[in-house]
Amino acid sequence: xxxxxxxxxxxxxxxxxxxxxxxxxxxxxxxxxxxxxxxxxxxxxxxxxxxxxxxxxxxxxxxxxxxxxxxxxxxxxxxxxxxxxxxxxxxxxxxxxxxxxxxxxxxxxxxxxxxxxxxxxxxxxxxxxxxxxxxxxxxxxxxxxxxxxxxxxxxxxxxxxxxxxxxxxxxxx
Numbered sequence: 001x002x003x004x005x006x007x008x009x010x011x012x013x014x015x016x017x018x019x020x021x022x023x024x025x026x027x028x029x030x031x032x033x034x035x036x037x038x039x040x041x042x043x044x045x046x047x048x049x050x051x052x053x054x055x056x057x058x059x060x061x062x063x064x065x066x067x068x069x070x071x072x073x074x075x076x077x078x079x080x081x082x083x084x085x086x087x088x089x090x091x092x093x094x095x096x097x098x099x100x101x102x103x104x105x106x107x108x109x110x111x112x113x114x115x116x117x118x119x120x121x122x123x124x125x126x127x128x129x130x131x132x133x134x135x136x137x138x139x140x141x142x143x144x145x146x147x148x149x150x151x152x153x154x155x156x157x158x159x160x161x162x163x164x165x166x167x168x169x170x171x172x173x
Contacts (some may be wrong), residue, residue, distance in 0.1 A: 003068060003077070005061040005127040006139050012056040016090055022054050040152050047086045055084070056092035058124070063097050065120040065127070067106060075104040145169060 009022065019030055034050055041048035060080055067076035079100050083089040089096050094115045101111035114120060134143060141150045142158060145165030149157055 003064065004130055004136075005065065005124050006131040006136050006141070007128045008057065008139050009054055010056065010058060012054055012092070014056060014092055016053040016055040016092070018053055019051060037152060040154060041085075043154060047082065049086050049088060051085065051088050053088070053090075055090045057084075058092065059094060059097055059115055060084075060091040061124045061127070062118065062120040063101060063111060063115060065123050066111070066114045067101065067104075070106065073104060073106055076101065076106070079104050 009017075012022075023030060038048050038050075064076050064080060067073040080091060083096065083100050084091050089100075091097065091100075094112065097115060098108050098111050102108045131141075134141075134148070136148075136150070138150045140152065141148060142153075142161055144161050145168045147161050147164050147168075149161050
């Protein structure tokens, strides 16, 4: 498995944006969206809370890209998920990101340096370009072989995706 980052709402301001403003005039039912996500997360035993804001995830992606390069720090993904989807924290705030990095055992001073110097900016830019090339339109997206599933999905949908890719690989020999 490989994480590829995607620019979901990249123009979100540093302080975040209320969800009601993000989706204003677009015909979205925020209550129904929350209920669907809550049901999916509950079915998988994952915590999920009602969020009121969206935050710019660019710096969080750069932090995660760095953490991906550090052996044993895959836990950053769960910590970022919890911060955003459970605790409603602003994952665009460097201080919050340093705190998250430290919570999984990453060195805080190095994490801050990565964020300030934007050390992984080019790597995330490359991910965004790859996502565009692959036609990714939302997160999460899962790609296996020539098959793709977009959005939060139940386990059986992801299992079917992997089975289809495995069958494709077997048929090629």
